[in-house]
Amino acid sequence: MELEGSWFLQFLHPCFCFLALFFLIFFFLHCLVTLKPWCNCEICHSFLTSSWSKQFDNLCDWYAHLLKTSPSGTIHIHVLGNTITANPDNVEYMLKTRFDNYPKGKPFSMILGDFLGRGIFNVDGDLWKFQRKMGNLEFNKYSMISYAFEIVNCEIKSRLVPLLSSTAGKEDGVLDLQDVFRRFSFDSICRFSFGLDPMCLESSLPMSEFAVSFDLASKLSAERAMTASPLVWKIKRMLNIGSEKKLREAISTINILAQEVIRQKRKMGFTTHKDLLSRFMGTVIDETYLRDIVICFLLAGRDTIASALTSFFWLLANHPDVGSAIRLEADRVIGANQELSSFEQLRELHYLQAAVHESMRLYPPIQFDSKFCQEDDVLPDGIFVRRGTRVTYHPYAMGRIEEIWGPDCLEFKPGRWLKDGVFFPANPFKYPVFQAGPRVCLGKEIALVELKCLSLSLLRRFHIELKTPSRTPLFSPGLTASFRGGLPVLVRERETTL
Numbered sequence: 001m002e003l004e005g006s007w008f009l010q011f012l013h014p015c016f017c018f019l020a021l022f023f024l025i026f027f028f029l030h031c032l033v034t035l036k037p038w039c040n041c042e043i044c045h046s047f048l049t050s051s052w053s054k055q056f057d058n059l060c061d062w063y064a065h066l067l068k069t070s071p072s073g074t075i076h077i078h079v080l081g082n083t084i085t086a087n088p089d090n091v092e093y094m095l096k097t098r099f100d101n102y103p104k105g106k107p108f109s110m111i112l113g114d115f116l117g118r119g120i121f122n123v124d125g126d127l128w129k130f131q132r133k134m135g136n137l138e139f140n141k142y143s144m145i146s147y148a149f150e151i152v153n154c155e156i157k158s159r160l161v162p163l164l165s166s167t168a169g170k171e172d173g174v175l176d177l178q179d180v181f182r183r184f185s186f187d188s189i190c191r192f193s194f195g196l197d198p199m200c201l202e203s204s205l206p207m208s209e210f211a212v213s214f215d216l217a218s219k220l221s222a223e224r225a226m227t228a229s230p231l232v233w234k235i236k237r238m239l240n241i242g243s244e245k246k247l248r249e250a251i252s253t254i255n256i257l258a259q260e261v262i263r264q265k266r267k268m269g270f271t272t273h274k275d276l277l278s279r280f281m282g283t284v285i286d287e288t289y290l291r292d293i294v295i296c297f298l299l300a301g302r303d304t305i306a307s308a309l310t311s312f313f314w315l316l317a318n319h320p321d322v323g324s325a326i327r328l329e330a331d332r333v334i335g336a337n338q339e340l341s342s343f344e345q346l347r348e349l350h351y352l353q354a355a356v357h358e359s360m361r362l363y364p365p366i367q368f369d370s371k372f373c374q375e376d377d378v379l380p381d382g383i384f385v386r387r388g389t390r391v392t393y394h395p396y397a398m399g400r401i402e403e404i405w406g407p408d409c410l411e412f413k414p415g416r417w418l419k420d421g422v423f424f425p426a427n428p429f430k431y432p433v434f435q436a437g438p439r440v441c442l443g444k445e446i447a448l449v450e451l452k453c454l455s456l457s458l459l460r461r462f463h464i465e466l467k468t469p470s471r472t473p474l475f476s477p478g479l480t481a482s483f484r485g486g487l488p489v490l491v492r493e494r495e496t497t498l
């Protein structure tokens, strides 16, 4: 009762009423200038009434359909003030040619600002340039990739394989692979970024306080983007109620833990450590800034990896011939019953590299990504973009467009990436899965090492079958694609001496 009373009083406070009125007028004017809230065109009507869901399983499938049938490969959702494109020329234009006119923008950085602070993922301009330069210096070092290789293989051997083996021994050996991959990627990225091991993949499958708070903060921050208007979450934040109260608490737990790790490192000495935080500590003194930088890497490198692995194993379960070809190649390059021993060996597995790329072509972990246009502009396909509106490129739709990938674009065919058995990368603007241009994903090479090491290891040791075979995946809304209901599988050991 006491809580309700104070809530109500806050609501009636004249300052609050004035602020709320100010926000409402501002929001109303903003809507009139940038959006068309009254639009009743076919697309907007279908969006507002969700009638698209009668025909399509996922929103991204509906967008893919619209983009495929649009002559220029671009559409408008007027009510959202969003121009969505699957046209590679437009993608190159916004991500490279006129990079400065398409920053992430304030609306995005406000949504993730409380969680990510001034970290690389959430800033533009000089703050971004500084961290990018530092990141480029570190990520281009061979020592960084081999450190990631070391961590990932340790996590595979000491936790992942024993966990799957113990499940395989049971009568009804069912496991949610999506959950396993999330734990795996959280342990790996925490060790890589902080030098801290949350041990989420231990056999009892515990959830550390840090992991729980991190999950909650990512989920609640993503939900801000889904409210009808930013005003909703901003008012809730001001009043510290509901999801915003929970978000504040989760962020506070993350901050306490992150600060503790930073202090410990300063005390113990960090110069000989190989993790990202130790590498950045030499250049950055401000503790909050250090925290922001590292939390961004955690967010960037956790769910993306889990998402890529989940859809890859879903595809492999539906295409056993691809799994067999990966095993055959591994036996030829590494040797039958021989363990992968070096990062160099991994580079020789061209078919595996092709299969991982092909999987993300159809199921990119980040299905779409938006920027905000700074000044009025015209895209290469002649579409006008008004200043202050959103422009979105859509890798998920692009993977399904015949003009880009040919008439067999809907098929899972790793062979399309190979020329005479050698992997051949695609133009990054027609495959912007890792984004492209100056802001291309910093962790791309590390991600590929992680994806290849893990899939190779599981494919050579286990038979993995879907518990409930499905025609298409159903996705949950969020910053990164995830399967609704997880990925329940049946696991059996293969005959191997690995």
Ligand code: HEM
Residues within 6 Å of the ligand: 120, 121, 132, 296, 297, 300, 301, 302, 304, 305, 308, 364, 365, 366, 369, 370, 432, 433, 434, 435, 438, 439, 440, 441, 442, 443, 444, 446, 447
């Ligand atoms: C399959 C896995 C991954 C995919 C598909 C992926 C994809 C992407 C995409 C699309 C972006 C651009 C996002 C945006 O600007 O809104 C991005 C940025 C970034 N990624 Fe990744 N990523 C992956 C894994 C990783 C990993 C493992 C790390 C770190 C070890 C990482 C670090 C980053 C960073 C730091 C940025 C920000 C770059 C900048 O703004 O300059 N990523 N990634």
